[in-house]
Amino acid sequence: MRIGFIGAGKVGFTLGKYFATHGKEVTGYYSRNTSSSSEAAEFTGTSVFETIEELVGSNDVIFLTVPDGSITSVYEQVIQYPVEGKFICHCSGALASKDAFPGIRDHGAFGYSVHPLFAVSDKYKAYEELADVFFAVEGDEEHIGEIEGMMRDLWLRYQRIDSSAKTGYHCAAAMVSNLMVGLIGQGVDILKGCGFSEDDAISAIGPLVRGNVHHILEDGLAPSLTGPLERGDAGTLRKHLDVLAGDKDKQDLYTILSKSILPIAKKKHPERDYSEIEELLGE
Numbered sequence: 334m335r336i337g338f339i340g341a342g343k344v345g346f347t348l349g350k351y352f353a354t355h356g357k358e359v360t361g362y363y364s365r366n367t368s369s370s371s372e373a374a375e376f377t378g379t380s381v382f383e384t385i386e387e388l389v390g391s392n393d394v395i396f397l398t399v400p401d402g403s404i405t406s407v408y409e410q411v412i413q414y415p416v417e418g419k420f421i422c423h424c425s426g427a428l429a430s431k432d433a434f435p436g437i438r439d440h441g442a443f444g445y446s447v448h449p450l451f452a453v454s455d456k457y458k459a460y461e462e463l464a465d466v467f468f469a470v471e472g473d474e475e476h477i478g479e480i481e482g483m484m485r486d487l488w489l490r491y492q493r494i495d496s497s498a499k500t501g502y503h504c505a506a507a508m509v510s511n512l513m514v515g516l517i518g519q520g521v522d523i524l525k526g527c528g529f530s531e532d533d534a535i536s537a538i539g540p541l542v543r544g545n546v547h548h549i550l551e552d553g554l555a556p557s558l559t560g561p562l563e564r565g566d567a568g569t570l571r572k573h574l575d576v577l578a579g580d581k582d583k584q585d586l587y588t589i590l591s592k593s594i595l596p597i598a599k600k601k602h603p604e605r606d607y608s609e610i611e612e613l614l615g616e
């Protein structure tokens with residue numbers, strides 16, 4: 334299958350390079366600015382398409398690696414040309430293919446979302462890390478097996494998800510990445526109240542955060558859970574909640590997250606009595 338990209342940005346560069354270096358026939362790029370498509374074509378050893386028509390005519394699989402807000406308008410340009418039998422893919426985590434590509438079957442094409450669960454920051458280097466990245470694949474049932482086959486050929490890990498699960502999937506990704514910034518920010522804020530500068534606070538928590546994330550990823554949630562709640566130490570939990578009494582948001586956050594780890598602690602230590610903690614958390 335010949336693969337072409339519309340949108341020569343971070344993801345277009347990264348997928349194009351990975352695909353081209355793992356045996357796929359990547360023909361090249363069309364982008365809003367020819368300077369971007371030329372740079373991507375040079376990086377991947379492929380060609381520049383001067384028009385969408387030319388790109389559509391030359392490819393079986395068309396990746397729309399444009400910002401989320403432009404996917405549907407670019408798709409509408411793509412379907413001005415014959416697309417029968419072609420696969421049209423986007424890489425947004427938030428959009429289901431049926432919403433991104435309205436009426437695609439009327440044009441005889443098949444729509445998919447192929448989302449890398451990964452933050453691409455360096456468009457020249459990210460392809461080197463792609464082998465570890467997990468993809469969510471979603472879209473038209475009729476040919477999804479071929480998209481999955483392409484992922485397997487590329488040695489890429491993937492999970493097929495239902496279009497109705499797309500928003501939940503994206504929400505989970507935001508929780509463990511973007512919202513992690515918020516959680517760590519709240520801890521840093523408390524440390525600033527204890528006299529740390531922001532830089533010192535971030536540096537101080539480094540081993541704790543890195544160790545914890547490493548442990549979760551290596552061993553799972555339950556084995557990584559430590560701390561006063563896991564020990565059943567209601568007295569310390571009460572002191573923590575008291576110290577946050579002047580900041581309702583932080584106190585609520587602490588309570589909600591404590592509630593979410595309580596079942597893990599209870600399952601891990603069925604012999605321990607967590608009733609005082611349950612009462613404290615309003616369970």
Ligand SMILES: NC(=O)c1ccc[n+]([C@@H]2O[C@H](COP(=O)([O-])OP(=O)(O)OC[C@H]3O[C@@H](n4cnc5c(N)ncnc54)[C@H](OP(=O)(O)O)[C@@H]3O)[C@@H](O)[C@H]2O)c1
Nearest residue numbers: 340341342343344364365366369398399401424425452453
């Ligand atoms: N970046 C990430 O970490 C990441 C991770 C997972 C998924 N994604 C998804 O991947 C997709 C692309 O994101 P990105 O980060 O690669 O964005 P990006 O770096 O901003 O690149 C988007 C590219 O699309 C081109 N473009 C914009 N509007 C266009 C149009 N109307 N016609 C043709 N080309 C157009 C831009 O072209 P010019 O340069 O020519 O102006 C730009 O190079 C999005 O759906 C995003 O949600 C991104």
